[in-house]
Amino acid sequence: MSRPNAPLAGVRIADFTIHAAGPFCTHLLSQLGAECIKIESRTRPDAFRKPHAVYGRMQAATFDQVSANKLSVRLNLKQPEAVALAKRLVSVSDMAAESFRPGVMKRLGLGFDELREVKPDVVLLSLSSCGQSGPDSHFAGYAPLFGAWGGLGWMSGYTDGPPVEMRHVMDHSAGMHAAVATLAALHQRQRTGKAQHVDLAAREVASAMIGDALVLASVGATPVRPGNGDLGMAPHGVYATSQPDRWLTLAVRNDAQWQALSRVLGQGSSDPRFATIQARLAHREELDQLLTRWLATCNADETAARLQQAGVCAHVSWNMQDIAADPHLREREALTEVSAPDIPQRLAVGAPGRFGRTDDVGIRRLTPALGQDEDYVFGELLGLDSAQRADLEAREVIL
């Protein structure tokens, strides 16, 4: 799977991450050309390989979207010899990534200091709920908890309702931020030759999503939960249309766009309560009621297209079927069709950007079977012959 023209060609990752956030980080880096070696064992596979009943279905439904492109090896890290092999793997890699609770890698003998002994310029990413330090660092959590701790959950929600739980997007946002920080650390290593330990707390990514509200809180103000409203735009929100559950999102920035909206919808715009942005913000509730009436007889898709032509920000609230059928996303290869001999053709998300010099990015192969790449990793990279590997398997070092 050599991709010499990919931006991160030549970068190798020893990947100990599990679940969603950490694996999404290395998944992004692998889409950009890094060689990512995922380390698990038969007794402790990534939990996302296993079926779980989160949504009432006993399926491992999400592993593929964070594991494509990766190579897979087995190491039973309860065994000292397996830990030694993991260290050898790190020593021939550019970076390592892990997403255990703080302290687990240290207990395994794979902490930052131990890895730096075998690779003095190692870059280690540690992604966790609450970070490697601080009084809450031992707290366990999932995406909804990150949002709760970080403040994003509190700030999201209907103004008169409870806070809202964040879902997988929170995990993946943490993984994406981790990828940025890890790449910066690789640049730093290239420049200085020094090691770096990147510490990403997923709850702090949730806090970064409310950075403006935190500035307000810092000066003593109490930020308001705006729901679908916006403090600077009106009308602004999500409106019902003539089709059931087919919502139109709308954001009107200025008076010219308000007039354009009124024109497209065949309505007058002379009401002084709505003539200026200040007036519309002051009469937000009446304006929303008016828009609700106007849009109730409209076709969502046609109206969105006509508003866009008139320079008004509008889009239908899309479900995944809409997205799967979108020619724009297909043409951009934001959606890509993947398949394998035992996997029927299906859609997956493409590379994070379109690169001018290369299309050698994105998914090149699907989720690896557990241990399927040991000939390359243990054989070619670590120089173990077949007899050594058989012995290690017999003694459950490779398991």
Add this chain to the structure above:
Amino acid sequence: MQSNDLPQSAALPLSGCRVLERSRTVAAAYAGRLLAAMGARVVMLEPPGGSPLRKAAPLLEDTAESALFAYLCVGKRSLVCDSASPAGRAVLERELDRADIFIDDTPVRDRAAQGVDPETVGARFPQLVHVSVLPFGATGPKAGWDGEEVNLLHAGGEGFLLPNGLSHELFPDRAPLKIYGHFAGYQGGCTAALCALSAWWSAAAGGGQYVDVSVQDAVLSVGAFALQRLGDGSLEHRTTRRFRYGGVFEAKDGFIELLTLEDRQWSSLVELLEQPPWAQDEALRDPLERSRRGDEINGHVREWMARHGVEDIVRRAQELGVPAAKYRTPAEVMHGEHERERGLFAPATLESGIEADVLVAPFQFRCTPLPGGARVPLLNEMEQEATR
């Protein structure tokens, strides 16, 4: 007054990296912000009159300055450049020549007139990494479409799926709900920063290149699990995308998130709830049975939560290994002991001279900590410094 050229910046991850940013949108500004936080020298080219983000809500009540702009632009430099004028074009050329990375969100239709179309920039500055980040990207049938946060969160699929759980139970007939603030824009900006650093990684060997990033794509990327489920035959909907038990609970003095996905966590939850008789049912040892009876379980948990205080619940839950967290307000995050000990915030000087604590970055570099803080740049401060 604090400096945006900190002496310790030579030791930071992106020390020496020079970034030029033209931003009207949160996505482009956030890309620059992430790079600035890690030590890059980021110059914002602003139009005469300043970036529209300088007036973007929310505003500080006393000074009417933008809290959003303060957050997005602390640590950057500001230079006014009217790229439609010959003098401005010369400034643009000079700054592009000095830059390693160019982050731009000029709409496709305006790029040529402003001298920032990728063909011109690539030919003139072959080592430059040029990242365009636009609502729907720069190519494809909708490249000319415009979008604000509410549009993009829904165009990428996540908006349709919110809210879940308690909010949806309370308000089943209301419109789908956006995430607070600029979540979509931040994903677009983070993707732009990722692509910029990736392209810069290969620039020494292969030269610079142009990268086209879309906020819509970025939202879809972080929401990929819903696409996976579509391939499995399930079209997700906010009414059904919910944890069968667990979620948001109202305690005596606030809200809690509680989520148990593993069997051992269920056992710990039963212990947290003080081994109630209903939870002794042998059938509940089966996770699928628990899912089937999720509403019944949540009813019991709600009743118990309403009788206990948030802090006690969370402390005891975490001791027992039950994932639980308080829904914290911005003030609680700002003053949180954990955040303070980790140095999540640093003092910054706003345009008005007011001091505020601003989030440094959502990641740490333990060998070379980020200093954070610094100033929110005054409009055109670089030009004023040069002529002073």
